[in-house]
Amino acid sequence: MINIDSLALSYGTDGFQLSIPQLKIDKTEKVAIIGPSGSGKTSLLKLISGLILPQQGGISIEGVMVNQLSDAERRDYRITNIGFIFQDFELLDYLNVQDNILHPFRITQALKLNDLVRDQALDLADELGIGNKMKRYTDTLSQGEKQRTAICRAMITTPKLILADEATGNLDPRNKTKILDTLFRSTDKSKATLIAVTHDHELLDRFDRVIDFKQFCDVEAI
């Protein structure tokens, strides 16, 4: 599914360097990425999604060399194939739950919003237990409801790959488990691959594989 080969990235004045000689992630695999702050975990997610480009090496997702696509092609690839879940959800406060879930369809020509998609959004929300909150604004939701809304937004495009950047970061242990359950259930159902950056070591045994950036991937963080 994802193949990273001889990847090198450096930026900033503090000499940040990320070097990944080889990394393969299989389809439907659930991978946790751990490592100290500044070790390049979030940078890896950005590289995979094509938000930043490496100086060397390549990243392919199901045979598509993401770093060789044009800007527009990368954007279209990202929005149609990759679902993002952010640490603090990053929902838009001026949109209700339904509009937040459908938001990817409103910001690109690559996706077409129609009644079928609206129905899918409702089904997805029902599955995650927020179907009755579609007209509510996000500032009236609990943390768990916000997180489920963010998951719905990531899943609505039925992506092949889900990138979660510390998606359980600010939650209490009970909610962390619930959210992870929801995330796993959703990815299983859509047969998506999950790459999750996390600091929650107590959750690691639930993933198929754990990649420690410092030891396993030969990352040099300065």
Added chain:
Amino acid sequence: MIDSLYLAWRYVVYNRVKTITLVLCISLVSFLPFALKILLKESEHQLLSRATTTPLLVGAKGNSLDLVMNSLYFSKEKPDFISMKAIEKIMDSYLAMPIPLYTRFHAREYPIVGTTVDYFQFRQHVITEGRAFAMIGESVVGADVATRLNLTVGDSILSSPENLFDLAGVYPLKMTVTGILQKTNSVDDKAVFVDLKTTWVIQGLGHGHQDVKTLKDPADVLSSSENSVTTSAKIKQYTEINLDNLESFHFHGDSSIYPLTAIIAVPQDEKSATILRGRYLSEQKNQQIVRPKQVIEDLLGNIFQIKEFIDAVVLIVAIAMVLAIFLVFSLSFRLRQKEISTILHLGCSRSTVIQLIGAEILIITIFSGALCLSALLVLQHFQGEIVHKLFIS
């Protein structure tokens, strides 16, 4: 684009206080210069059209603008009075037809204009209902007066006291409405026209009362001689003039010194106008003759000088407002960096982000434009009355 508009709409609705503030600011800055232009154009039209059709005005020496404004627009500023002798002087010259004006009194908020029926002919007014006044105590009302006071021919209208505290002053006079003027879109629509003598009755120069020779109660007569009878205050004074008591109305003193506020002088031709003006310039120490058009043009000149100053102020305010709005938008987008970063992460292009911001600005601009346009339409509808209140009355 529709999706961008939808998202922008959700944003402006959610942040409605900020949006309303911005819309009000932009509307106000856009409205002011246009409103000023509309009001000045209307004031120019109102002031000049009436002044142009009034060839000459004779009045007491003093502020020529007060004389013109009072005589043409019945403003509250009263010029000094002249006497009826001025009428005789113009008539004797055979150079112009004099139309007297006496605009001292009011009926409610409407001016009572004492004049002659020549005034209607001179202003080319048409009486749509009834007839012109034919005797003292009768009145012809303007179209707006009739509408607002719900008056028809045969109704009555009372003159108002000059001063609420003048308890010893003259009685209000009940005047019968004999005619209603066709709407002219001028100040005449808001005036009550009466014969000159009626205004003198209101002033107390003329009056009507019980016949003192037929008084039955001896206590009513204080003294009596061959030439005069002195009565007590108990004697009944008439506050309404009708056919039954018309003959009892009479004037005291020399009528040639009865007051007027102005005389419209309608010259035979331009030569007569020049001669008449020359005579006033050389002979009259207490009176002046003015060309209303010239006086109004001088006034407009001053107004337009002020307008240029106001335009400059509005321009500076507009620049400051545009900068402030720019600052508001730029601060707003700085605060929304995280949101913009999120949608870029999701796969949105920078051009779509610009489109979203453009849609928000477009919505605010449309609302501001609509509000400004609505306000201008309202202003245009009431421009006549506003100009009258601001520049004339």
